[in-house]
Amino acid sequence: MIDLLLEFFPYVKAFHVMAVISWMAGLFYLPRLFVYHAERGMDSAEPKGSFVVMEDKLLRLIMKPAMIATWISGICLVLTPGIVDWTMIWPWTKAISVIAMTGFHHWCAAETRRLGDEVALSGKKYRLMNEIPTLLMVVIVASVIVKF
Template sequence: MSSAVLWVKAFHIVFVASWFAGLFYLPRLFVNLAQVPSDSHAERERLLLMARKLYRFSNLLMIVALVLGVVLWLGYGIGRGGGQYWLHAKLLLVVGVIGYHHVCRSLLRGFEQSANRRSERWYRVFNETSVLLFAAIVVLVVVKPF
């Protein structure tokens, strides 16, 4: 494996991990927002500001991670060839993570419009989804079970 592909792979891992860090923390902010009393405007606005900034930053991390992944796949042939079904499963999960990312944006809009109808408990469960997706993707990439 060439030095260039190793650099691309290393940066892909860094950006994927950073993107997921945002996806781990953003729903935690939603938990906090769901707990804010209706008369606590300053706290609500501070949490909304943090959530907006984190979403935008995570969006940039997602784009770079996806571009580097496409470079590895199409540019260096990672995952091409026979018996690479682990990659198909990983790509399916990546589509799920992108969907999760966009659901986070929709939930953030609900908070911005004071239209949240979900409990903090729901957001706690929702928060665990990203952990499960991350674990499944890592296992597929490292173990390549099929």
């Protein structure tokens, strides 16, 4: 198994980066849809229905599979010998940030369900929530590249 992980490391790493990009795109876009939904979607029935469909499809068809692919490929990378030195700080900051990102993903899923019925937060609050994945991404990328 170890030899297999070492042999396929570059491919798993490339797949991991692609999965992360897909997941992050959804995490950046879905809260923005929440802003539009909260500010414009309640004016009439048709736009509200359109927002609900867009939010649901983004979550189910792009974000959820990308999150799963990110986690599976990330675990494979962690299990590859010589890749992660757990005595350093960076893998811990990355792990905590990825867990927080997953929590944000699940918050987005809950908001998607809630917005199907009513607007839960104001557009301003959704704008603020939209900054969370950016902050987490900065911590994750800095952790992996700088390896502090």
